[in-house]
Amino acid sequence: MxxxxxxxxxxxxxxxxxxxxxxxxxxxxxxxxxxxxxxxxxxxxxxxxxxxxxxxxxxxxxxxxxxxxxxxxxxxxxxxxxxxxxxxxxxxxxxxxxxxxxxxxxxxxSKMMKLHTTRSWGFMDMERDGQVLPDSIWNHGKFGQNVIIANLDSGIWPESNSFSDEGMAPVPKRWKGGCTDTAKYGVPCNKKLIGAKYFNKDMLLSHPAAVEHNWTRDTEGHGTHTLSTAAGRFVPRANLFGYANGTAKGGAPRARVAVYKVCWNGECATADVIAGFEAAVHDGADVISVSFGVDAPLADASSFFHEAVTLGSLHATIHGVAVVCSGGNSGPFEDTVVNSAPWVTTVAASTVDRDFPDQVTLGNNAKMRGISLEASDLHSNKLFPVINASSAALPNCTVHHATNCATGCLDPAKVKGKIVVCVRGGDIPRVMKGMTVLNAGGVGMILANGEMDGNDIEADPHVLPATMITYDEAVSLYNYMSSTSEPAANISPSKTELGVKNSPSIAAFSARGPSGTLPYVLKPDVAAPGVDILAAFTEYVSPTEVAADKRRSEYAIMSGTSMACPHVSGVTALLKAARPDWSPAMMRSAIMTTARTQDNTGKPMREMDGKEATPFAYGSGNVHPNRAVDPGLVYDITPNGYFTFLCSLGFSTKDLSRLSSGKFTCPAKPPPMEDLNYPSIVVPALRRRMTIRRRLKNVGRPGTYRASWRAPFGVNMTVDPTVLIFEKAGEEKEFKVKVASEKEKLGRGYVFGKIVWSDGTHYVRSPVVVNALD
Missing domain, CATH: 3.30.70.80 (Peptidase S8 propeptide/proteinase inhibitor I9)
Structure with missing residues (x-):
């Protein structure tokens, strides 16, 4: 036994x-x-x-x-x-x-990529007081009629009025896609929403818990928000709990839309993303909008073919499909921009001239400005006790979790009837911090920025009287609280403020250049509205959401380069409708060379902290759609131009032959990488002197263009020739830019200048960025 x-x-x-x-x-x-x-x-x-x-x-x-x-x-x-x-x-x-x-x-x-999470179109001069302006690109671009925008994201909420097909013509016959959901509550196609597919096989292998259902329906809201920004229909009386009330609309409201759900629970897996790109190109998309990316820039350009967006977008571009990407939310630090391949349009986030301010009044009568989307009245004639969340930690929670107002970490006995100061950040969503305070009996919340957050504040639809304050204001608040044994405060209801001056400015979260992956190309390319953007949202209710916040709205206000990207996707669709024979590079050039670098006071665009911004923050400037439809001249790049650039980066003829199906061979001596015919010029390592070459194509009437320029500080710059005469549309002319360093002014790092070609009507502006080493 x-x-x-x-x-x-x-x-x-x-x-x-x-x-x-x-x-x-x-x-x-x-x-x-x-x-x-x-x-x-x-x-x-x-x-x-x-x-x-x-x-x-x-x-x-x-x-x-x-x-x-x-x-x-x-x-x-x-x-x-x-x-x-x-x-x-x-x-x-x-x-x-x-x-x-x-x-x-x-x-x-396979790697995981992260999502980069109404008034804006009027702010960009496409409408005024709800009326379309005569010179609006909407008129030239027929509101994007029959252009097809594909959105790689978290899916769609198809019931939103933004995707109604009322009055739309039949689906274009060239379209090969469709809606593949078989789930009971899947996504049906109509004449507006003409395609919906999901890809989750990679996600199921690596993070199966992230896949809630096998469907294209949006359970997060991100995909619905971005796609309605790019191409939502006109929807009157749209708002979020009464804020930002007006007519919601996308950039190309008559465009068709197709959804490729490749992101689940905030993440997007490599193989799923590539599958989404391939399907969108094959189905017949004209523009692909991508509001996600890797957490950090690639190590170097040799890693290009190890990144899904870079690879998928290259194949899209080869087939004539324009790809627009968000630049990432890791700002304001340099070398944080992602999606920096030269064949995509990379977008930074800027503000519009609308704000949602409120006011915090302290017991010493000091006042500080905050921002919120919560209008409850906290008895304006009364002050309430203020407590720091770190002082109200329950025994089962660390001080760190209490400071961040994590769920269930605040002691009701200490919090009841008080305004609680929570720290922004951590893994706790901002609105959830307010829920924690409310559930513990608090009457209000002040969400204080840390030093890393600086003065970048965002409006949120809180569940109790609450506000977010800058780091500078937070320091003042902490000083006040430590100066008295009975700190007290009040939070006023927030309001909508229009016509805010010094707009646009660049959002602090928006990722900056230079691109460490590819320093020869200026990224981001342009900036577009990405702060407090109202757009359609999901109405999906998960069990956890029911317990947390039962409020629902068809529209939501969100911020991020995710929100900036679809603005440019919509403008690109309008250009495709107005100029169907233009290549993706020509459309990007038109958007870049007509962008603005001044705010609504006529001064240079600034960071949100008031410092003057540089092209590493906004690229060529803030997008100005009406000018882009008639730029005069453009910088074009063919697929062979990109292949040649890859040869210059060190890829072999064998590599490029596979990309071009055997139709391309690297030149015996590839040109310098700085000679890629891009609408901006970057010399990342100037040693004494260098000559850069560019070609301009006429897309307007015959004309004579003259060059003017401002050299970067410490750099001698000349343009040759200074006059280009174009006798017909489609004609191309080459020019050279010669730069030489002034030895006595070295050591300043990157410096900035510009070149402008003008015939008196058009102004074709290109930023010039130089890092002079010796």
């Missing part, structure tokens, strides 16, 4: 060891994208072509894993339309072997 028990114990131990080993082997696997380049066929490929491509992927992986069945089991996406490659769940050793295969361009492990 003892022997039998011992045998059973040994068998159990063996089984446990086996189970543990099997788990470890499984844990070694992860998602990889095996990238092979481009397919030789175009959008007109047949189903047989796609099937052959998929079969070739099975055979390629089988050559390493040993059997075709094992390859089929491992592959969960076969990119068989315009991108050539596949996504598979592999062991690291297999991925390493695949990377060495002569047919493979690169193998990238």
């Amino acid at each position: 003892a022997m039998a028990c011992r045998a059973l114990l040994i068998l159990a131990a063996v089984l446990l060891l086996c189970a543990a080993e099997c788990h470890l082997v499984h844990a070694w696997k992860r998602s990889y994208v095996v990238y092979l380049g481009a397919h030789p066929y175009g959008r007109e490929a047949t189903a047989e072509d796609h099937a052959r491509a998929t079969e070739s992927h099975h055979e390629l992986l089988a050559s390493v894993v040993g059997s075709k069945q094992a390859a089929k089991d491992a592959i969960f996406y076969s990119y068989n339309k315009n991108i050539n490659g596949f996504a598979a769940y592999l062991e690291e050793e297999v991925a390493t072997q695949m990377a060495k295969h002569p047919d493979v361009l690169t193998v990238m492990p």
